[in-house]
Amino acid sequence: xxxxxxxxxxxxxxxxxxxxxxxxxxxxxxxxxxxxxxxxxxxxxxxxxxxxxxxxxxxxxxxxxxxxxxxxxxxxxxxxxxxxxxxxxxxxxxxxxxxxxxxxxxxxxxxxxxxxxxxxxxxxxxxxxxxxxxxxxxxxxxxxxxxxxxxxxxxxxxxxxxxxxxxxxxxxxxxxxxxxxxxxxxxxxxxxxxxxxxxxxxxxxxxxxxxxxxxxxxxxxxxxxxxxxxxxxxxxxxxxxxxxxxxxxxxxxxxxxxxxxxxxxxxxxxxxxxxx
Amino acid sequence: xxxxxxxxxxxxxxxxxxxxxxxxxxxxxxxxxxxxxxxxxxxxxxxxxxxxxxxxxxxxxxxxxxxxxxxxxxxxxxxxxxxxxxxxxxxxxxxxxxxxxxxxxxxxxxxxxxxxxxxxxxxxxxxxxxxxxxxxxxxxxxxxxxxxxxxxxxxxxxxxxxxxxxxxxxxxxxxxxxxxxxxxxxxxxxxxxxxxxxxxxxxxxxxxxxxxxxxxxxxxxxxxxxxxxxxxxxxxxxxxxxxxxxxxxxxxxxxxxxxxxxxxxxxxxxxxxxxxxxxxxxxxxxxxxxxxxxxxxxxxxxxxxxxxxxxxxxxxxxxxxxxxxxxxxxxxxxx
Numbered sequence: 020x021x022x023x024x025x026x027x028x029x030x031x032x033x034x035x036x037x038x039x040x041x042x043x044x045x046x047x048x049x050x051x052x053x054x055x056x057x058x059x060x061x062x063x064x065x066x067x068x069x070x071x072x073x074x075x076x077x078x079x080x081x082x083x084x085x086x087x088x089x090x091x092x093x094x095x096x097x098x099x100x101x102x103x104x105x106x107x108x109x110x111x112x113x114x115x116x117x118x119x120x121x122x123x124x125x126x127x128x129x130x131x132x133x134x135x136x137x138x139x140x141x142x143x144x145x146x147x148x149x150x151x152x153x154x155x156x157x158x159x160x161x162x163x164x165x166x167x168x169x170x171x172x173x174x175x176x177x178x179x180x181x182x183x184x185x186x187x188x189x190x191x192x193x194x195x196x197x198x199x200x201x202x203x204x205x206x207x208x209x210x211x212x213x214x215x216x217x218x219x220x221x222x223x224x225x226x227x228x229x230x231x232x233x234x235x236x237x238x239x240x241x242x243x244x245x246x247x248x249x250x251x252x253x254x255x256x257x258x259x260x261x262x263x264x265x266x267x268x269x270x271x272x273x274x275x276x277x278x279x280x281x282x283x284x285x286x287x288x289x290x291x292x293x294x295x
Numbered sequence: 296x297x298x299x300x301x302x303x304x305x306x307x308x309x310x311x312x313x314x315x316x317x318x319x320x321x322x323x324x325x326x327x328x329x330x331x332x333x334x335x336x337x338x339x340x341x342x343x344x345x346x347x348x349x350x351x352x353x354x355x356x357x358x359x360x361x362x363x364x365x366x367x368x369x370x371x372x373x374x375x376x377x378x379x380x381x382x383x384x385x386x387x388x389x390x391x392x393x394x395x396x397x398x399x400x401x402x403x404x405x406x407x408x409x410x411x412x413x414x415x416x417x418x419x420x421x422x423x424x425x426x427x428x429x430x431x432x433x434x435x436x437x438x439x440x441x442x443x444x445x446x447x448x449x450x451x452x453x454x455x456x457x458x459x460x461x462x463x464x465x466x467x468x469x470x471x472x473x474x475x476x477x478x479x480x481x482x483x484x485x486x487x488x489x490x491x492x493x494x495x496x497x498x499x500x501x502x503x504x505x506x507x508x509x510x511x512x513x514x515x516x517x518x519x520x521x522x523x524x525x526x527x528x529x530x531x532x533x534x535x536x537x538x539x540x541x542x543x544x545x546x547x548x549x550x551x552x553x554x555x556x557x558x559x560x561x562x563x564x565x566x567x568x569x570x571x572x573x574x575x576x577x578x579x580x581x582x583x584x585x586x587x588x589x590x591x592x593x594x595x596x597x598x599x600x601x602x603x604x605x606x607x608x609x610x611x612x613x614x615x616x617x618x619x620x621x622x623x624x625x626x627x628x629x630x
Contacts, residue, residue, distance in 0.1 A: 023433075127307075127310060127311075127314075128314070130307070130310075130311055130314075131310070131311045131314030131315060131318070132314075133564060134311045134314075134315060134564065134606050134609050134610050134613070135315060135318065135564075135602065135605070135606050135609070136564050136565070136567050136568025136569075136571070136605055136606075136609060137564070137565065137568050138568035138569065138571050138572065139568050139571060139586065139601075139602065139605055142571065142586065142587070142590060143590070143598070143602065146590040146593075146598075219437055223438075223439035223442075224439075226439070226442075227439060227441055227572060230441065230572070231572070231575070231587055233590070246445065250445070253449070253453065254453065257449065260445065260449070261449065264442060264445060264446070267442065268437075268438055268442060271437045271438060271439070272433065272434060272437045272438070274437075275433055275436065275437040276433065279433065
């Protein structure tokens with residue numbers, strides 16, 4: 020296993036563990052306010068062990084909130100990525116396989132879609148849909164399905180000229196059967212890589228939306244909203260903003276490492292590259 | 296450059312533009328609930344709401360509404376901003392130079408920095424420098440730019456206090472806008488103090504905006520250069536006794552730049568989108584900062600105007616990049 024892949028897998032596993040075990044790991048209810056203990060520093064800065072990473076300006080335990088936020092991150096990463104892939108992959112397959120006018124039309128739709136800046140589109144969708152976890156996932160899917168469509172189409176354009184596809188055509192397999200049975204299995208390595216990179220993007224977008232107050236509900240802890248809250252008392256307690264930022268950065272970098280590590284492992288072209 | 300290629304690109308740009316107007320039109324009309332009700336102030340009467348509906352073209356058959364909306368959009372009429380009580384398009388255009396200034400600064404930074412790092416990492420390959428740039432590339436690419444912005448504010452603004460973190464210029468300078476691009480304006484007015492202030496204010500937001508794109512450019516240049524240094528014409532140059540630095544800078548880079556151009560075109564949309572949060576974080580008075588407020592106030596005329604102006608900017612940029620690409624790449628130029 021190359022070091023990137025190893026790093027990505029470790030971070031991904033830790034994140035999943037944190038998300039699944041959050042109710043048992045956390046010392047406090049993430050939303051319980053304790054106004055007698057606000058903005059307490061982390062333990063290495065003189066804080067108490069009761070709140071190992073300190074508290075925010077409402078006296079909520081930061082460690083508990085960080086761990087619960089991992090749940091949002093994992094759900095968004097998995098939900099948005101799977102849905103975006105499920106929508107984008109068939110579009111890319113059909114577009115690349117049939118080519119011609121259908122391809123032109125579909126790719127123009129993708130072009131137009133992509134000419135609206137992604138952040139703007141996501142914010143607009145959230146403003147229309149209203150806040151909530153499922154709506155965040157929906158907004159990310161609506162913005163990012165084009166990524167899958169575009170890349171898969173490019174790969175299919177190359178694959179469809181290969182002999183094994185020609186052979187399937189020659190023995191009379193229908194186009195949809197070729198797509199499902201011949202092309203799709205060959206797209207799996209690419210899809211895995213795309214999906215890991217998309218998870219990083221989805222987590223980043225969720226944080227961004229929650230940061231501006233257009234993400235998950237206010238009662239659900241999320242790194243993005245924690246960063247926004249911590250920003251309010253940055254000068255009296257730097258940890259309030261820095262800790263969720265650190266969690267976010269580690270997660271996003273982890274998914275990227277996973278994607279890049281997988282690419283180096285799965286793509287034989289890159290493997291020779293690395294050997295050079 | 297062939298006329299056909301040019302016409303094709305113009306057609307594509309117009310098509311994208313049309314698609315964007317359809318999207319902006321549809322979004323306003325699929326909102327759950329009545330947009331007129333959302334826009335109406337608390338306690339508005341039925342007559343007031345009917346008036347709002349008429350004012351924003353929300354009454355009558357849908358195709359008529361669409362025609363009216365396109366006609367309005369073509370003339371840049373999005374109506375009066377509900378929040379600012381001014382003509383929406385005027386508000387947007389007044390703030391557009393600020394956004395373009397920071398976006399262009401970020402673009403220059405990303406391209407120049409990316410190319411430089413790419414060249415150096417190939418020149419000094421198999422040294423610590425290559426590993427360092429590769430690691431930095433992953434970081435730059437992974438971390439969203441609003442996080443970079445916040446990190447910069449914490450370190451360079453709050454802890455080290457090296458650079459300003461809010462606004463475009465120190466408040467003690469009073470520069471009457473000429474072009475709206477303050478770097479240009481202060482130069483034209485020959486005011487070095489003000490120029491310095493504008494420049495200092497530009498550094499952090501532009502850098503935060505640039506970093507992810509810089510990493511993308513770096514990787515593209517690097518991988519193209521790595522392929523190029525193995526090509527025969529480069530091996531030939533090396534045999535002629537040219538130094539590695541000259542080979543990479545003057546021979547290999549020329550070919551590596553062509554794919555980079557298209558990449559920058561594709562990525563420019565991300566850069567422009569990034570301004571929404573970067574401007575909010577750095578209190579930068581452009582349309583990005585306006586965007587969040589417009590959504591908060593449910594200011595539909597302003598929102599529609601912003602979406603269209605942003606999209607036009609991206610489409611125009613892509614069009615220009617396509618032209619540049621054709622100009623640089625002889626295969627397209629003579630096709």
